[in-house]
Amino acid sequence: xxxxxxxxxxxxxxxxxxxxxxxxxxxxxxxxxxxxxxxxxxxxxxxxxxxxxxxxxxxxxxxxxxxxxxxxxxxxxxxxxxxxxxxxxxxxxxxxxxxxxxxxxxxxxxxxxxxxxxxxxxxxxxxxxxxxxxxxxxxxxxxxxxxxxxxxxxxxxxxxxxxxxxxxxxxxxxxxxxxxxxxxxxxxxxxxxxxxxxxxxxxxxxxxxxxxxxxxxx
Numbered sequence: 131x132x133x134x135x136x137x138x139x140x141x142x143x144x145x146x147x148x149x150x151x152x153x154x155x156x157x158x159x160x161x162x163x164x165x166x167x168x169x170x171x172x173x174x175x176x177x178x179x180x181x182x183x184x185x186x187x188x189x190x191x192x193x194x195x196x197x198x199x200x201x202x203x204x205x206x207x208x209x210x211x212x213x214x215x216x217x218x219x220x221x222x223x224x225x226x227x228x229x230x231x232x233x234x235x236x237x238x239x240x241x242x243x244x245x246x247x248x249x250x251x252x253x254x255x256x257x258x259x260x261x262x263x264x265x266x267x268x269x270x271x272x273x274x275x276x277x278x279x280x281x282x283x284x285x286x287x288x289x290x291x292x293x294x295x296x297x298x299x300x301x302x303x304x305x306x307x308x309x310x311x312x313x314x315x316x317x318x319x320x321x322x323x324x325x326x327x328x329x330x331x332x333x334x335x336x337x338x339x340x341x342x343x344x345x346x347x348x
Contacts, residue, residue, distance in 0.1 A: 153189060160190045167193045170221040172214070172294065173233040174200040174240070178322050181233060193221050199240035200232055202294040203263050205301040215301070222303050228313055230298065234291040235320040241287045245271075245279075264293060288337060291317040291330065 150157070167190060171181040175196040182192060195217040202214055221227045244261045265271055271289075273282045295315055298304050307313035317330030319337050328337035 156189055165190050165193070165225070167191055167225060168228045169193070170195070170218075170225075170227045170230045171233055172197075172200055172202060172218075172230065174198065174235055174238060176235060176238065178237075179233070179235045179320055181231075184233075184320060184327065193217075193225060193227060195221075198257060198260055199238055199244075199264065199290055200234050200294060201260070201264060201290060202232065202297040204297050218298075218301060219303065222301075222307055222313065226312075229316060230304070230313060231316045231318055232291050232294045232298075233318045233320060234287050236284065236287065236322050238283075238287050238290075241290060242283055245273075245283055245286055264290060288319055291319060292335075295330075295332075 169191070170193045171185075173179060173181050173194065173196045175198060181187070181194050181196075185192065195214055197214060202218070203212065205215070206212075207215075218230075221230070240257065240261060243257070244264065271286065273279065277285075295317055298315055299308065304313070304315075308315060315332075317332070317337070319328040319330075320326070321328070327340040329340055330336070331338050
């Protein structure tokens, strides 16, 4: 057998025998006419937080970008390479997505490392520089008096969602689509242990439980 992770080969075997037969037509259609997802999800690359799994999405339904701590940089076109910005530009200008969801989550390693100021967040590495765009110049992020470390980390995990939503609006093409009502921005937060999902009420600036909302609607 070729040198390739066994679990991936086994997963592909299951895919071809179980899921592919039921979705073969869908895959053929996507290959012929291309993708046209209405939703873009900007999530964390944490292996426990897969948007396709959380939202039970089929092929072609979500346009997903994942990075450390689900961060969106400020609009800054220059000679550098910008993966998130490029994906965002494609999603908005080419795919014309109707929704952009920033999906944060509990137990985020990037946020915890940022909070603890531990390695590998040294000044010269990639993660350190990436996480620095989470805060504005001169901004200080510290634990509040009488705030537990757990509450502090959760607050910062959710603050990362707020900051990414704020940064999204610095992109002219995003702002134009939002102000015209053609694209809507959303924030969400996933609890890994319980599988809980919270969505941001942007007026109240609070994350509300989807599970509670579903129960109330029954």
